[in-house]
Amino acid sequence: MKEFSTPLLVEPAGHRNATELLMHRFQTSPDHVAFEVRTPGGAVTDPWRQVTTRQFVEEVRALAKGLIAAGLQPGESLAIMSPTRYEWAVADMAAWFAAAVVVPVYETSALPQVAAVLDDADVRLAIAGTAGHALLLKQGFEQAGTEHLGVWTMDARPGADLAELTERGAAVPDSAVEERRLLPDLDAVATIVYTSGTTAAPKGALITHGNFVGQVLNVGAAYTGVVREGGNTVIFLPMAHVLARGLQLICLANGMRIAHLSDPKDVVPALGVLKPTFLVVVPRVLQKIQASAAAAAARKHLGGVWAAAQRTAVEYGRFAEAHDADPSVSAPFGLRARHAVFNRLFYARLRALVGGRLDYLLSGAAALDAELSLFFRGLGLPVIEGYGLTETTAPLTGNMPGAISAGTVGVPMPGTTVRISDRGEVLARGVGVFAGYRRPADNQDAFTDGYFRTGDLGELDELGRLTLKGRIKDVIVTAGGKTVTPAIWEGYVEGDPLVAHAVMVGEGKPYLGGLVLLDPESVTAWAERQGIADLAGLRIPDDGGAVQIEDARLLSTIGAAVSAANAKLARSEQVRKFVLLLADLSEANGMVTPTMKLKRTAFTERVRHIVENLYAESRSQA
Structure with missing residues (x-):
């Protein structure tokens, strides 16, 4: 199939702009709890403060008055640089109430990146999470040579925090804010989000109020069993990512409570307190949950029992x-019996670990191994895998409750058409597709026949479900002329919890090679379980390079994952030689994006000598 469309479920025309998503909820349910907010400095297990929709609107309106008093004009840009937290939500909506354009800046960004965003987006005012972020923003303004209206912090800071900014606006009447709030229409730019740039320099994507409204109304209508009043979620994705902001708007509009966390280490203990009904995760989180369960079983000498439980799930x-299609059909008696036993031993405990109330998990940002998806389905935690980009205002396709197909990223969202080009590229058109990039030059090859070019390879089945096949720019052509998409092999290998990233190489070479980047935390835990002391002192280079690991035990363990991946592919697509590497995969070294995707071109260039050594033997034999 070359094209599939899903019709709109809800027309966005009834909303002036994205602020109406909040105001409609405020008019119908002002006293409903919209947010749960962590006590500053408190433990995640302490009681969380509840914020109603009315209280949120009051905070948003008050801050919007401060922005107006500070001199921010309609259509001007406001930057937000902060970890994920409740104040991010207040600042984001307050900017829209003041008719401003929000420019998220990833909290991990280095000074040159900050300066480039401030300059390119013509930012006039900035809100920082901490004093450290404020300093970076001030330095960024100086480096960019941009005049600005000031930098305020979410953290308390005398004379320069959000409380002081709010006080400035005390004399601004409500009517002035309401006039500002209604200025933008659906075609107005709501935010400029800079793409994370795995293969090129970041580009500013212009996302409109109509993009947000269309997505929020239609995704909410498509997932009524997931996004529901009385449900709740925890957002621990970066708020600078459009997915987190879109999720927040969907929850606000549909009455789901929202809590924010910025430190991944806080997530598991917080789940026991907040007991979410829905979570958005990346596949790596699911892999670590599975690996942690296996490690716990091994410590109790139940490794074999756990392996059987995993197969049963x-x-x-x-x-x-x-x-x-017919959930009333019962599984065979033997399977049901085994499942019941393992449910008591393992599955129920894992469900309790994530709060005990989860209806669904949503996985995005990277490919999810089909067997891992089935494992969580068997636990009683169905995973809805979806796919989207910054340029599609997050979700472009998604599996639907009651129609999940592991290994696919589902069907187009309502109001969206997905087309597969003759080259196999995924093309998109619909309510969520952005208005284009800020710089005209970036738009030259971004669209074809009115469709956005995603740069991803994919296939549609007869039901319109999309299966991704990798990135066009990552395709490898070997010396024998064989064209290979590396993402498939890489995805299989990355299913091993010891692996952070896998990179296939072999452009113009006689065979395919593999760079397997280890996850230091997982390797350390594995070494402790194996009683191996000498791996604890492994030093990760801090210059963005990599060190090769020759440990025979690790090579054997990872070699099994590589062999299993190869067994699923044609001989011409198999990796013949691989190396294990440890690297400092920090954004500061330019090796990963803010969303922790590997910049493979930059990385392979940095370790070119290691890649060349993979083929040195074959050259000498020739």
Whole structure:
């Protein structure tokens, strides 16, 4: 199939702009709890403060008055640089109430990146999370040579925090804010989000109020069983990412409570307190949950029992998926019996670990291994895998409750058409597709026949479900003329919890090679379980390079994952030689994006000598 469309479920015309998503909720349910806010300095297990929709609107309106009093004009840009927290939500909506354009800056950005964004987006005012972020923003303004209206912090800071900014606006009447709030229409730019740039310099994507409204109304209507009043979620994705902001708007509009966390280490203990009904995660989180369960079982000398439980969960998940159309069909007695035993031993405990109330998990940002998806389905935690980009205002496709197909990223969202080009590229058109990039030059090759070019390869099945096949720019052509998409092999290998990233190489070479980047935290835990002391002192280079690991035990363990990946592919697509590497994969070294995607071109260039050594033997033999 070359094209599939899903019709709109809700027309966005009833909303003036994205602020109406909040105001409609305020008019119908002002006293509903919209947010749960962590006590500053408190533990995540302490009681969380509840904020109603009315209280949120009052905070937003008050801050918007401060922005107006500070001199921010309609259509001007406001930058926000902060970890994920409640104040991010207040500042984001307050900027829209003041008719400003929000420019998120990733909290991990280095000074040159900050300066480039401030300059390119013509930012006039900035809000920082901490004093450190404020300093970076001030230095960024200086480096860019941009005049500005000031930098305020979410953290308390005498004379320069949000409380002081709010006080400035005390004399601004409500009517002035309401006039500003209604100025932008659906075609107005709501935010400029800079792409994370795995293969090129970041580009400013112009996302309109109409993009947000169309997505929020239609995704909410499509997932009524997931996004529901009385439900709640925890957002721990970076708020600078459009997915987190879109999720927040969907929850606000549909009455789901929202809590924010910025430190991944706080997530698990917080889940036991907040007990979410829905979570958005990346596949790496699911891999670590599975690996942690395996490690816990091994410590209790139940490794073999856990392995059987894992196989049973996958089998049960596969049966459930096959009978989505008629869930009344019972699994075979033997499978049900095994599942019941392992539920008491393992599955119920894992569900309790994530709060005990989860209806669904949503996985995005990277490919999810189909067997891992089936495993969580068998646990009683169905995973909805989806796919989207900054330029599509997050979700472009998604599996639907009751129609989940592991290994695919689902069907187009309502109001969206997905087309597969003759080259196999995924093209998109619809309510979420952005208005274009800020710089005209960036738009030259971005669209074709009115469709946005995603740069991803994919296939549509007869039901319109999309399966991704990798990035066009990552395709490898070997010396023998064979064209290979590396993402498939890489995805299989990255399913091993010891692996942070896998990179296939071999452009113009006689065979394919692999760079396997280890996850230091997982390797340390593995070494402790194995009683291996000498791996604890592994030093990660801090210059953005990599060190090769020759440990025979690790090579054997990872070699099994590589062999398993190769077994699923044609011989011409298999990796013949691989190396294990440890690297400092920090954004500061330019090796990963703010969303922790590997910049493969930059990385392979940095370790070119290691890549060349993979082929040195074959050259000498020739």
